[in-house]
Amino acid sequence: MRSFSRLVLNEWLKLFKRSSILVPYVILAAYAAIFGYAVFKMGSEFGSGAEFAALAIGMSSAGQVLPLLAIITMAGMVSKEYRMGTIKLLLIRAHSRNKILASKYTAALLFIISLILFTAVAVLVTGTVVYGWGGEAAHWNEIGRSMLFMFIYTTVYVTLTFMIDILTKSSGVTVGIALFCVMMGGLATLLLSKYSFAKFILFANTDLSQFNAGNEPMIPGMTLPFSVSVLIVYVALFLLASFVTFRKRDVS
Amino acid sequence: MVDMNKRNSAAEARSDRNETVLQLDNVSKIIGGKKLVNGLSFEVKSGEIVGLLGPNGAGKTTTIRMIVGLIGMSEGDVRIGGSSVSKSFEAAIRHIGAIIENPEFYPYMTGLDNLKQFQRMTEGVSEERIREVTALVGLQDAMNKKVKAYSLGMRQRLGIAQALLHKPKVLILDEPTNGLDPAGIREMRDYLKLIADKERIGILVSSHMLSEMELMCSRVVVIQEGKLIAVRSINHNGSEEKSSMSLSLEVTDVELASRTLAALNKAELLSKDADRGMLAVKLKHEDIPSLVKALTDAGVGLYRLEEIKSSLEDEFMKWTGANRSA
Numbered sequence: 001m002r003s004f005s006r007l008v009l010n011e012w013l014k015l016f017k018r019s020s021i022l023v024p025y026v027i028l029a030a031y032a033a034i035f036g037y038a039v040f041k042m043g044s045e046f047g048s049g050a051e052f053a054a055l056a057i058g059m060s061s062a063g064q065v066l067p068l069l070a071i072i073t074m075a076g077m078v079s080k081e082y083r084m085g086t087i088k089l090l091l092i093r094a095h096s097r098n099k100i101l102a103s104k105y106t107a108a109l110l111f112i113i114s115l116i117l118f119t120a121v122a123v124l125v126t127g128t129v130v131y132g133w134g135g136e137a138a139h140w141n142e143i144g145r146s147m148l149f150m151f152i153y154t155t156v157y158v159t160l161t162f163m164i165d166i167l168t169k170s171s172g173v174t175v176g177i178a179l180f181c182v183m184m185g186g187l188a189t190l191l192l193s194k195y196s197f198a199k200f201i202l203f204a205n206t207d208l209s210q211f212n213a214g215n216e217p218m219i220p221g222m223t224l225p226f227s228v229s230v231l232i233v234y235v236a237l238f239l240l241a242s243f244v245t246f247r248k249r250d251v252s
Numbered sequence: 253m254v255d256m257n258k259r260n261s262a263a264e265a266r267s268d269r270n271e272t273v274l275q276l277d278n279v280s281k282i283i284g285g286k287k288l289v290n291g292l293s294f295e296v297k298s299g300e301i302v303g304l305l306g307p308n309g310a311g312k313t314t315t316i317r318m319i320v321g322l323i324g325m326s327e328g329d330v331r332i333g334g335s336s337v338s339k340s341f342e343a344a345i346r347h348i349g350a351i352i353e354n355p356e357f358y359p360y361m362t363g364l365d366n367l368k369q370f371q372r373m374t375e376g377v378s379e380e381r382i383r384e385v386t387a388l389v390g391l392q393d394a395m396n397k398k399v400k401a402y403s404l405g406m407r408q409r410l411g412i413a414q415a416l417l418h419k420p421k422v423l424i425l426d427e428p429t430n431g432l433d434p435a436g437i438r439e440m441r442d443y444l445k446l447i448a449d450k451e452r453i454g455i456l457v458s459s460h461m462l463s464e465m466e467l468m469c470s471r472v473v474v475i476q477e478g479k480l481i482a483v484r485s486i487n488h489n490g491s492e493e494k495s496s497m498s499l500s501l502e503v504t505d506v507e508l509a510s511r512t513l514a515a516l517n518k519a520e521l522l523s524k525d526a527d528r529g530m531l532a533v534k535l536k537h538e539d540i541p542s543l544v545k546a547l548t549d550a551g552v553g554l555y556r557l558e559e560i561k562s563s564l565e566d567e568f569m570k571w572t573g574a575n576r577s578a
Contacts, residue, residue: 006372013369018360085356089414092320093373094346251322252314 004103007095011107015073024069025118031065032056032122036130049127050135054142056123059149059209066115067154071161071178074108076171078162078246083171087251097247105162105239112154116147149208156206156231157182163238166245193219205230271298273347273421273454274319279328281314281478288314290478291328296422296454301444303469304458307572311478312458313353316426319456320350333421346374349420349453353427355411359400363391363410366399367417374418385413389443405436412443416451423447423455429464441468466564474571482571486564498522498560499540501531504553512550519543532560 015021035056039046046052056062078101081087090100120143161178168174185203192198199205199219205227210217217223274296281289289311296302306312317323319330321337321344330337333347357366367386371377386392389409399407408428415423425444429437445468448455459465465472466486474482503509506526513519519535535543540557547554 003375010369010372013361013365014358017358017365084358085354086358088322088352089356089370090373091322092345092348092350092352093370094342095373096342248324250317250324252317 007103036126050139052127075174303465303472349415350424502556
């Protein structure tokens with residue numbers, strides 16, 4: 001366990017030793033500030049900072065930015081090791097390939113969590129500056145729920161990215177395919193929504209905020225447990241493909 | 253097998269000079285019905301430097317990558333320090349330090365950060381050990397520089413430091429002198445000899461630079477088209493064939509000289525070239541003065557007398573068939 005956490009630390013340092021890692025955080029901070037300013041200018045009135053934060057961290061606001069940043073940063077996590085040749089040094093140590101890949105995936109999940117926590121702090125700070133501290137329990141609940149849904153949504157796409165990265169060994173191709181999926185997935189689902197199989201499409205299920213009170217699910221008849229089950233199956237398949245490929249592949 | 257292991261560990265305790273640290277048993281790699289490596293077997297003992305030689309495409313790189321588990325084996329097995337690479341990879345790979353092709357690091361990290369990455373991947377590597385290996389390769393002053401600012405020679409040395417960090421029993425280097433200048437090559441050679449001698453590590457080096465291998469290795473394993481074609485010891489003090497040697501002579505009269513030789517009955521005539529006035533003879537070292545005297549007495553003028561040394565290159569060409577490399 002200790003040896004595994006040291007592998008995760010290694011992966012974390014590989015991410016954070018480059019200065020470009022600050023870019024997603026800077027963009028998210030800028031997002032919070034700009035969103036706060038725009039909402040204020042448009043004359044929307046919020047009773048408290050938390051009420052503002054609950055809106056700003058929702059899937060239709062921060063959810064449009066954060067997952068993309070996570071995908072762009074995580075694409076290349078494996079393929080770059082191949083490109084730089086460091087994969088050779090990584091794989092000739094006394095650790096199984098499964099463990100090496102698991103440590104990378106764990107670091108990716110930690111990175112997503114860090115982005116979400118950072119965003120939560122950023123929008124709360126903005127909200128507090130503009131509307132003052134405070135908020136009702138409902139708002140805090142909504143913030144927590146949004147953060148959870150954001151984590152699930154981003155994790156599903158990052159897992160997809162992770163798999164494409166391993167299969168293609170090219171970070172450029174990976175970013176392209178993954179962003180295409182995020183952007184076009186919803187549209188494709190919409191077009192196919194008249195067919196009953198559409199509810200099994202990954203993209204119909206990624207955004208769990210569709211089950212929030214007042215929202216309509218993309219396809220009638222879908223429920224929260226149903227979507228969660230579909231997502232679990234997809235994530236398991238993506239990981240299976242990733243690990244099997246990574247284990248078997250000859251490094252030449 | 254139990255016996256073997258027992259003996260191995262006993263040998264370890266005595267730091268026996270002849271402990272086998274790396275053993276290839278009938279290793280093959282088959283891709284698409286083609287045998288890239290074909291039933292290869294050889295061994296490396298502690299404290300010796302073994303060269304893996306072969307023309308381009310002979311399967312050197314494939315062999316080395318199979319030893320370290322980067323490529324799977326189709327047949328056979330590799331044992332490192334007694335553990336099987338295919339069955340207990342983690343136990344086997346523990347004993348290996350390697351640079352496969354170029355030494356590659358995370359360029360945006362410092363040399364020290366890179367070594368710390370490897371430290372975290374291995375149990376029991378102390379800060380002290382990091383200082384020790386960086387001192388060994390002479391990189392103390394560059395440890396806090398980013399690797400992207402390193403020269404190739406420095407990266408090569410950091411590569412060695414990385415490979416030695418966990419005190420392996422076997423060091424594997426794939427084309428270690430690639431891209432190094434002559435001074436760098438010489439430096440590398442001296443390091444390797446020092447390491448083999450001081451730390452009692454068995455070293456396997458692959459290369460196609462024959463003269464380099466001749467200077468560095470105590471033994472060479474020659475492969476071609478994935479098959480073992482020769483194993484040869486290299487004797488560095490050159491005393492092995494003192495008893496019998498080949499000489500090339502340049503004389504005034506080839507016919508007279510060859511008759512004199514026949515009469516002397518101590519030297520064997522290998523070849524003669526009347527046009528250039530050259531003779532090649534094989535004789536014992538102690539018979540050289542009497543040969544010279546006999547030729548002079550017979551009235552044969554001697555311009556030049558020279559030992560014919562068979563270099564590794566000549567032998568390599570013989571083994572691998574010179575026509576192939578054209």
